[in-house]
Structures are given as C-alpha cells and as structure tokens.
Amino acid sequence: MNGSIRKLSLTGLLLLLVLACVLDISAGAVRIPLHDIFRILFSRAPAADASWSFIVDKIRLPKAITAILAGCGLSVGGLQMQTLFRNPLADPGVLGITAGASLGVAAVMLTGGSMTTIYAIKELGPSGSWLIACAACVGAGMAMLLVLVLSGRLRDNVMMLIIGLMIGSVTLALISIWQYFSNPEEVKDYLLWTFGSLGGVTGKQLSILGLIVGVGLIAAWLSSKMLDALLLGENYARSMGLTVRRARTIIVCTTSLLAGVITAFCGPIGFIGIAVPHLARLCFNTSSHRILIPACCLIGAILLLLCDCISQWPGTQAVLPINIITSLVGAPLVILLLVRRRNLSINAYR
C-alpha cells in the first residue's frame, strides 16, 4: 500500500515538474505563445520573432535550469543538516556557509573599490559576475574550512550546530560593520545581491553550477545509509559501526559544496532548505534517505520554479526578488499542509 502511494506521489511530482518548467519558461515580461516556445526548445526552427529565440535560449531556459539546480541543492542540503543535527529547523545555512559567502561578496562590493565593483555589476548584472561568484566561493570555502577544523575537535553534533550558528553570527556582524562605513550606493548593490536572483547564470557559469551541484547530489545520495543511521542519534549510529566523525565530515563537505556554490551564483535563497525536507517527508511518509533525497530534489525544483513564475507576475514588467517570494509563498504552504495533516505530531519532524 505504501509502495503504491509512493509511486503515485512520484508520478504526480514528475508531471508537476514538467508543468512548472513550461510555466516558468513561458512566464516573463515578453509574451511568447506556447507553441513557439516548444518549437524553439525542440525543433530549433526559427521562431516567428527572432528575439524570442534569444529570450528562450539565453535567458529563460538557463534561468529554469538554475532554478532546478538551486532547488535540488538547497533542499538536499537542508535535509542533510536536519538529519545530522536532528533538528527540524536546520537548513543549509546553519553551518555559516551562506554567511561566509555573503562576507566574501560584501568584501568585494563594499571595499574592493567602487570602480571594480561597479564595472563588474554593470557588465554582468549583480548575480552573474565572475568576481562576485569567486568572492562568494572564497568566503563560503573559508567558513567551511573553519567549521571542519573545529568539528575535528568535537564529539558532539549539537556543539557543531552551535559553532556553525556562532560563525554565521560573527560573519554577519562583520558585514554590518562594512555596511555601516560604506556609502549608500555600495550598500544598495550588496542588498540587491542578498535578495537573490536566478537570472544571469548562463554559459560556462551554468555548466560549473550544474557540475558541482550534480557532484554534491550524488555524494549526498551515496551517503544516504549514513544519514539513516544518524536518525537514531550518534551513540546508536556508532554502535552500528558508523564512524561518526568521518560521516560528519562527508556530510558537512557535501552541504557546504551545495550551499556554497548556489549562494555564489544565485545569492542567498532562504526557506527552500528548511521547508522542502518537511514537504518530502509528508508526501512520501518515510524516513529513508534513499527515497527522501530524490523526493527533495523533485519538490525543491518544483517549488523554486513556481516561485520564479510568481516573481515575474504575468502581465507586469516588475520582477520581485526570488528570496522574497520563496518565503512569502512557501511559508503559508507549509503551515497549511501541517494544519491539514493534524494527525502528524510535530515530534515526527524531530
């Protein structure tokens, strides 16, 4: 019975993913008829309007792929953190990786001299800049190294959670100091980056994002047995033959890789990492990570695609930042699901 429900959920979600993809590609300031979109995507034949080809190929398709990659990566990272720390509120940001990336970006934008920053942003847009991406990667990498060095000295995962939060908090304080002493234009640039953006990741950047997220997802799926063992807590995990410290290092590295690279290219995107693992557990009614990891990928991708559709509300020119939409749309969704499934105690998510 459980198996057939699972298959039904899977089929439904796959259909939904295709639908969300089409919807996302067709949404935007320029209206392109649906059959033209399909023609551009699949037959490579010239569209009725030459600029449509460009819009679909160079803007909307990369953006949809970015949304899928970010949705998968952030959700799986969140799932790993929730299991590792046995905490329903954990997300990929708890290790301080996202904050580290932000520090890297702030360092470049706020002190790198207005010339370079403004040049980079004007040329490539705030999220598509190699400079920004590299700065974010360096920041995320440094935060990860710090967490790893400290985690080697700890036996306890909860202490690690606290240390991650402390690193995040110190990092954000450093950024605030920088903001305080910077001039308003630079602060505005930085703020724009923190709103997150799925657009602007194209070409080489998209391949790099895809490659690293792919590696991270495969690594996460291969460690699903370790994650299952950690559900019972560290002592039981150890008694079943798991080397807890090694498992922790692998999980921290995977999540850092996913969260770091996604933050580098898209800016900090909140909410997805916390909410999607809960949605996946609700849909598939299981705790097995072999099932939950693909489930998180599906749901995360769908959710982020839909949020992206909403962010460019049809018929208007305005585009809202993705980070705002994920929280605005996602949070009520989770509340609704939890309230409707009243028979599930909150303990089920611990």
Next chain:
Amino acid sequence: MSSPLLYAKNLSTGYHSGGRKIVVSAGLPGLEIDRGRMICLLGANGSGKSTLLRTLAGLQPALGGTVAVGGATHLSPADLARRISLVLTDRVVGTNLDVYSLVVLGRYPWSGWLGGLDAADRSAVGRAMDAAGIMDLQHRKVHTLSDGESQKVMLARALAQDTPLLMLDEPTAHLDLPSRIRLMRLLHTLTREMNKGILLSTHELDLALQVADELWLLQSGGVLHKGAPEDMVLEGVFEAAFAGEDVVFDRATGVFRIHPEGGPAIRLEGDGTLAFWTRRALQREGFTVIREETADRVVRIIEEKSAPRWVLETAGSSRSYTSIGALLRELK
C-alpha cells in the same frame, strides 16, 4: 571451552575533559562475558555503571587496560558492530520513522553500502521483531509508542543486528512492573534459546537476583564484586556494600528493608505465607520480629479451616483478631 565473547583486563574507565583525565572506575578486576550468560550490572546512581557499559561496548575509549571482543583488542567500528549490539537510554524521537524501518536500521553492519536489504537481512528483521513480540507494532510511527513498546522496539533493533553479545543500559527504567518482568524474562530466554551473552545495567535488585547468571556490583571508585547472585547474597556482599548507608539489605528475604530495625521486640509464631506477610506488617509498624522467647509480646497465627486468626498475647492477657489490619490497630 571456547574463549569468552568479551573480556577486560585491568580496566580503568572515565573520560577526558579539557585535557584532564576524569577517572570513574580504576583497576577493575578481570571481567568476562560468555555465550548464553546473563549478567546484571548493579550499582548506585553515579557509581559508573553506564561508563563501564559504554567502555566495554567501545562507545568510549578506556583510560587504561584492555577490552578484547571475540579475542581481538582493536576492532574496526564495523567489526565491533557485528559483535556487540546496544540498547541505550538515548531516546529516539520521531524523524517520521516507523517501527519497521527502525528495526531495519539494525541491519546496518550487514547491509549493502546504500542500505539495501537481501533475503537474509529481511528474515533477520522478521525474527528479531518476532522474538521481541512487536509484530503488531511494525507500521506504527516511533513517536507514538509508549515507553514499554519503545523499549521492546529498541531491543528488536539490537536483535536484528544479530550479534553474539547484547548490552542494555537500564532497559527497565520507565517501565511498569509487569513490563519489567516480561522484559527480564525475554532477555533470559534469549540467553537460553539463542545462546546470546547479555550484559545489562539495572537498579532492579530483586529481578536481577531472579534472572541473572552472574551479578556485577559496582561501587563508586571502581570496587566491583562479582559472582553468582545467591553466592553474593550468602557471602553478605550486599550487606557490606550498603553498610554505612541508611538502607539495609535483608539476607533472609533478598530485599532492601524500608523500615529500620531497632524497635520493640515481638515474637512471631507461625509459618508459611501468613507468617511472611505478618512479619512484613509488624516490621512496618517498627517492631523487631524475633523467634526467641525473650519478647514480652507474642503474635501467634492459628490456621483454622481456611479462616486464620491472629492471637496477641501480652503479660496475662490474650486477644484474637481476624485480620492483620485489626491486629495492627490494636498494637498501635
């Protein structure tokens, strides 16, 4: 004779804290666990039972001495997990886990590296759930289980791990009396039928005296007495161990006495169940119950056609009562 499942020599237990060694028990005697033996580890709160158990199980390193499992001293975590399974006091909450999946986790040391199960794994899980009597719970979520059910489920998980040696840290805590007895009986059956070696820590002295093949009595500082339960009682180990504290172990009954001795003497005449319960009642009222004829008060139990009577004789007078309650009211 085959070698023991586990032996420990010159063991010192404790932990490191801030670069300092904190010793919990030092210079423990040689400890052995054989197949088919049930060993109960007793000791007051804070005497180091859990630390000893965790050290023997390999969850924390020994400060000194050696622990050899299956004859080998340095086993990899995976090899150790195929020899020792544990039931700990850690509470397992939710994570949307159902009972069947939790028991399946016990196959961790044996299953493939993505956690896939083969036929042997599945049959081991089935046998474990059957032995622990939790077949009817298998679709329940873990967070909906009662304490007693949860304990049985954790036992099933340990059994699914299919190890010759099983260690349990206070498995009877939080359980009601019938569940405690059932659990102890189940563990005893496992040693007899599946030839497992079992070490469990507990505060249930009376149950331990009934089921254990061997008792380890740990006192703080690392003094550990061991032996067959009956030998230890007769040698006065428990009386000595608790001497100086305000509890008294009664060698004659095998239980701790709640009511201190030293009250006025009273003589009890009678045998069997009636005498046993009358003695308990008198002790509760503060009397020292004796058999000698020196007491000036005597309670005589007279059994007549299924209706017993209690006759209280004091200097010159003699009165009869039909219940212990009535007798006690008079004695007050």
